[in-house]
Amino acid sequence: xxxxxxxxxxxxxxxxxxxxxxxxxxxxxxxxxxxxxxxxxxxxxxxxxxxxxxxxxxxxxxxxxxxxxxxxxxxxxxxxxxxxxxxxxxxxxxxxxxxxxxxxxxxxxxxxxxxxxxxxxxxxxxxxxxxxxxxxxxxxxxxxxxxxxxxxxxxxxxxxxxxxxxxxxxxxxxxxxxxxxxxxxxxxxxxxxxxxxxxxxxxxxxxxxxxxxxxxxxxxxxxxxxxxxxxxxxxxxxxxxxxxxxxxxxxxxxxxxxxxxxxxxxxxxxxxxxxxxxxxxxxxxxxxxxxxxxxxxxxxxxxxxxxxxxxxxxxxxxxxxxxxxxxxxxxxxxxxxxxxxxxxxxxxxxxxxxxxxxxxxxxxxxxxxxxxxxxxxxxxxxxxxxxxxxxxxxxxxxxxxxxxxxxxxxxxxxxxxxxxxxxxxxxxxxxxxxxxxxxxxxxxxxxxxxxxxxxxxxxxxxxxxxxxxxxxxxxxxxxxxxxxxxxxxxxxxxxxxxxxxxxxxxxxxxxxxxxxxxxxxxxxxxxxxxxxxxxxxxxxxxxxxxxxxxxxxxxxxxxxxxxxxxxxxxxxxxxxxxxxxxxxxxxxxxxxxxxxxxxxxxxxxxxxxxxxxxxxxxxxxxxxxxxxxxxxxxxxxxxxxxx
Amino acid sequence: xxxxxxxxxxxxxxxxxxxxxxxxxxxxxxxxxxxxxxxxxxxxxxxxxxxxxxxxxxxxxxxxxxxxxxxxxxxxxxxxxxxxxxxxxxxxxxxxxxxxxxxxxxxxxxxxxxxxxxxxxxxxxxxxxxxxxxxxxxxxxxxxxxxxxxxxxxxxxxxxxxxxxxxxxxxxxxxxxx
Numbered sequence: 001x002x003x004x005x006x007x008x009x010x011x012x013x014x015x016x017x018x019x020x021x022x023x024x025x026x027x028x029x030x031x032x033x034x035x036x037x038x039x040x041x042x043x044x045x046x047x048x049x050x051x052x053x054x055x056x057x058x059x060x061x062x063x064x065x066x067x068x069x070x071x072x073x074x075x076x077x078x079x080x081x082x083x084x085x086x087x088x089x090x091x092x093x094x095x096x097x098x099x100x101x102x103x104x105x106x107x108x109x110x111x112x113x114x115x116x117x118x119x120x121x122x123x124x125x126x127x128x129x130x131x132x133x134x135x136x137x138x139x140x141x142x143x144x145x146x147x148x149x150x151x152x153x154x155x156x157x158x159x160x161x162x163x164x165x166x167x168x169x170x171x172x173x174x175x176x177x178x179x180x181x182x183x184x185x186x187x188x189x190x191x192x193x194x195x196x197x198x199x200x201x202x203x204x205x206x207x208x209x210x211x212x213x214x215x216x217x218x219x220x221x222x223x224x225x226x227x228x229x230x231x232x233x234x235x236x237x238x239x240x241x242x243x244x245x246x247x248x249x250x251x252x253x254x255x256x257x258x259x260x261x262x263x264x265x266x267x268x269x270x271x272x273x274x275x276x277x278x279x280x281x282x283x284x285x286x287x288x289x290x291x292x293x294x295x296x297x298x299x300x301x302x303x304x305x306x307x308x309x310x311x312x313x314x315x316x317x318x319x320x321x322x323x324x325x326x327x328x329x330x331x332x333x334x335x336x337x338x339x340x341x342x343x344x345x346x347x348x349x350x351x352x353x354x355x356x357x358x359x360x361x362x363x364x365x366x367x368x369x370x371x372x373x374x375x376x377x378x379x380x381x382x383x384x385x386x387x388x389x390x391x392x393x394x395x396x397x398x399x400x401x402x403x404x405x406x407x408x409x410x411x412x413x414x415x416x417x418x419x420x421x422x423x424x425x426x427x428x429x430x431x432x433x434x435x436x437x438x439x440x441x442x443x444x445x446x447x448x449x450x451x452x453x454x455x456x457x458x459x460x461x462x463x464x465x466x467x468x469x470x471x472x473x474x475x476x477x478x479x480x481x482x483x484x485x486x487x488x489x490x491x492x493x494x495x496x497x498x499x500x501x502x503x504x505x506x507x508x509x510x511x512x513x514x515x516x517x518x519x520x521x522x523x524x525x526x527x528x529x530x531x532x533x534x535x536x537x538x539x540x541x542x543x544x545x546x547x548x549x550x551x552x553x554x555x556x557x558x559x560x561x562x563x564x565x566x567x568x569x570x571x572x573x574x575x576x577x578x579x580x581x582x583x584x585x586x587x588x589x590x591x592x593x594x595x596x597x598x599x600x601x602x603x604x605x606x607x608x609x610x611x612x613x614x615x616x617x618x619x620x621x622x623x624x625x626x627x628x629x630x631x632x633x634x635x636x637x638x639x640x641x642x643x
Numbered sequence: 644x645x646x647x648x649x650x651x652x653x654x655x656x657x658x659x660x661x662x663x664x665x666x667x668x669x670x671x672x673x674x675x676x677x678x679x680x681x682x683x684x685x686x687x688x689x690x691x692x693x694x695x696x697x698x699x700x701x702x703x704x705x706x707x708x709x710x711x712x713x714x715x716x717x718x719x720x721x722x723x724x725x726x727x728x729x730x731x732x733x734x735x736x737x738x739x740x741x742x743x744x745x746x747x748x749x750x751x752x753x754x755x756x757x758x759x760x761x762x763x764x765x766x767x768x769x770x771x772x773x774x775x776x777x778x779x780x781x782x783x784x785x786x787x788x789x790x791x792x793x794x795x796x797x798x799x800x801x802x803x804x805x806x807x808x809x810x811x812x813x814x815x816x817x818x819x820x821x
Contacts, residue, residue: 045776045789077778228735230775265681265718266774268787306677306716309772323676325715384736384777391778422735458735458777472738476772482715588748588795608751610744610795 001175001294012292013172016284020163033066033111034086037098038152040073040237041269042230042391046080047099054100055083058107066111072238074152075392076139082152084125090116092125094134138407139389144396146370146378147354151238156273159280162241168286170357174249175294182253183209186356188364190376195221195312195349196424196453197529198375198442204346207336208254211344216256219340219347220247222263222270223317225309226425227476229456231380232350234392236263236270239354240277246353248287248298249360254346257297262317265304274302309426309480312454313528314339314347316482327482328528349454351380371397375441379455385422386461388413395440402436405459416461419560420545424453426473426480427533429540430466449540451533465562466545467552471499473537477530487525491518492534499538503563505629507553516542558628564609568630571600571613575623583624586616593638601636659693661686666701676702680713689720717772725760725767727805729753729785734773736780745781746770748798765805 001009027034037043037052052068059066076082079096085106086092093116095106102120109115116131123134134140145151154161162168174182187202208216220243224232236243247259261278263270278300281287289297303321311317311326318340320326339345355377359367368376375397381404384390388410395404401421405411412418420430429450431438438444442452460469478492495518498511519535519542526532542549551557558566571583571592576599583600584592591606592613600623602613614624627633665682669675676698683694690713699706713719731737731746746757749768753761760767776782779791785801 041774041789042776042778045779045782045791077776080778224775225772227733227738227773228777229773230777233775266771304678304681306681306718307772308716320677320716321674323673323712325712382777384780385739390736425735456735458739460739464739469739472735480772586796588751588799608744608747610748611741612795615794 001296005294006176008293009172009175012285013168016160016163016168016286020160023160024164027067027069030067031088033064033088034069035066036069036071036084036086036153038073038080038082039070040234041267042077042234043073043080043082044269046097048081050100051081051083051098051103054103055107058104059111062107062112064107064111066107069155070157071153072151072156073234073392075148075234075394076389077391078389079122079391085110087111087114087116089114090124091128091131091133093131094122094125095120096122139410142399142403142408143394144370144378145394146358147242147351148235148238148380148392148394150242151234154239156238156240157276159241159277159284159286162239163284166361167241167357168245170360171245171248171252171286172292173360174252175292175296179209179253179255182249182360185364186253186359189359189367190364190371191352191355191359191367192375192377192442193349194351194355194379194454196427196451198452201348201352204336204348205250205254207334208256208344208346211337213344215258215343216251216254217340217343217345218247218251218254218256218259219314219317219321219345220259220261220350220353221312221314221317221347222261222267222350223305223311224264224267224350224454225307225312225480226427226454226456228384228422228458229382229425229454231382231392231455233264233267233270235350235354235380236267237273240270240274241281242354242357243350244277244281244287244300246356247300248291249356250346250348250353251298252296256346257299259298259300260303260321260340261300262303262305262311262321265306271302271304278302308482309476310482310528310530313530316528317347318345325482327484328530330527351455372439372441374443379440379452381455381457383409383457383459385458386412386416386464387459397441398439400437400439401431404440404457405436409459412459412461414461416463418459419462419464420460420466420469420541422458422460422469422537423456424451424536425456426477427451427529427536428453428456429536430460430469430544431540432544434544449536449543451536463560463562465503465558465560466541466548467499467558468503468562470537470541471496471503474499474534477534481530481534485526485528485531487522488527488531488534491522491525492531494518495522495535495538502549502552503558504565505552505556507556509553511553512542512546512549556629561626561628563628566630567609567626567628568604568633569602569607569609569611569613569624569626570604570633571602571636572623572625573599573601573636575621576600577618577621577623580618580621582618583613583616586612588612595636601638602633603638604630604633604635659687659691659697662694662697663701666697669701671702673702673704676704676709676712677716680709680719684719687723689723691721720758720769722758722760722767723764726765727767727785729766729768729783730771730774731768732772732774732776732780732782732784733770734775734777734780736777737773737782740780742781742793744795745783745793745798748795749783749802752798752802765809766802 124131192198316326335345
């Protein structure tokens, strides 16, 4: 940038920060209590809208004045709807699972009468003498929030909230640096692409910068298609400006003026918030022509991805923006040289862009100090499935899986046991408990057959069948295969067919060898990442859970009871209580009948094996049993007069 | 006589007449194909054959090309959805927690298969890959509302709820007339 313009740019930015500070102080110094409701998709799904309405109604009813603010998501999905209340005289308090009823109670008891309702709070947000701080829980203390630090604390629809918390300062800093210096800083930080493959970001930027062409394009890949992962969505919904700032920094460094933010159409809230954020940034002079008077032009257009998993692959993503079927093409040429409309195109993931402002503000050495030698920084995971504290977790790279699952996320619920961890989505693998000491970083995970992926982690307990999980992923990749490569198109189809018959009790002697051979062929014969990694769930589950496959094939038995064709439910007449009707209403197909002595039986011909009766049966009886193979279930005849 | 509710939701204007004028706001460039298809679906809730023809003419490409692109992506549907479109999430977390069973229950209760709409146009069901509310698994969407922690009994209750509402509406309507 032209040094003559430094003063002008700084002046323009100071005007913005002053305005932001004034707004923040006006909010902070207000003597009124402040209520912050988490309103990202998961919060809303848990009823945050109703909770907010209940707060509004209760405030009006009890004539309490308070400031109500909507914020994003802190990642504590298990506790949603989450509300933080700052009541003068108290530290900020975090309340969990705030139902409308709880909201009314909080207004009356806490805001009106000064009782913080100890039984409903999770903890205080800062250290104090009165209320135990949340930092005492491993869920808070072992996490390291870097990229998601501001998520859930700021209002995503208010650009000034982001600026007041240090936002867009990286952009100002960048204007005082040469593009080469910025790229060097990113390279020094050791940041690797967070989309899954882990390519060094600095190197990619260097390639884009040196690529020939007057016009260059930056694309932010928010096509988060991995089922079971939602880190990108949460970031975009809770702190959109951090991603926008990262994109602007990237464009400035590599010499691009246009960018496309590619977001799944399945994320309507993220799209709404992003459109608003882009508009605000433009209004504040942080996007568009002549940003802050620096002479740097940069615009971002939003593109809604139409839901095709393969579009996570960069050449397929480009094809879909161009208006074609999202099919990958042969690389080289790499998009960095010839991408969208033949122009040099740089594609990074949402989380990669969100890391950039932090690196620029705090320096590469600071970033490098987090994580490990080969994988610096933090990783954001969505830990879901059979785990107590499911949600979004950000941890420094190098932490072992055990700490993440058992300490931070609270382990396995319902007194069951850990069986496997699926990491990396349909392209990743299933790891058994022997691998829980594996550190989380790009290279270690690859070494054991899994991969970082975009950050989806599904924990499975001992009632999950690994063959069925492999079948599930194959079903997904088979449907999502674009059809370009024969091995991916037809190979996955046959892999799925074999797995299908194994889970239904039709497995043949040589099926396991066939699976292994075919899986390798699909890996070798496919062009893009989808086909190359599609067999991973099969390969890893065959490697680590072979005895389970063998039980299916040889004994037609599903050891964990996950395959419905191979299991049956029956009612143990020794345990069933006479006259008890608890299970009858729970059955969706009326398969439960009353026996001659007023106990219950299950009609195997009608039963769909949903397991509802098992849930409904009172704990003290626990009469409903599950067996595999199904012929082990004792036959209870339907009582003639009854039918 | 149509009640207010139906005017708002049930009797959605599904004619393709408004499409040509909406098309004018899009430049005749190939890169607009997907945004145009998204607009059509937004307007009509599905993409009828006539609309495909209109889009093809606007962009001066073959209708088969438009259809080819539209069918490639999961977002687009080619039959009108029901008044209460049900989407059952079958993402990884939902699968592990029994999403398949939820899907089956909807299919059985409504007597239709994945991708179909009931004869009375009240319900349609479809499977979606992941709605990103994995911590609430298993999840189902009815319209825009996300229902977390689904169970077969909840499916029954939900459908019954809609049916009761409809019956109530019908009776009120009857009451108005008498």
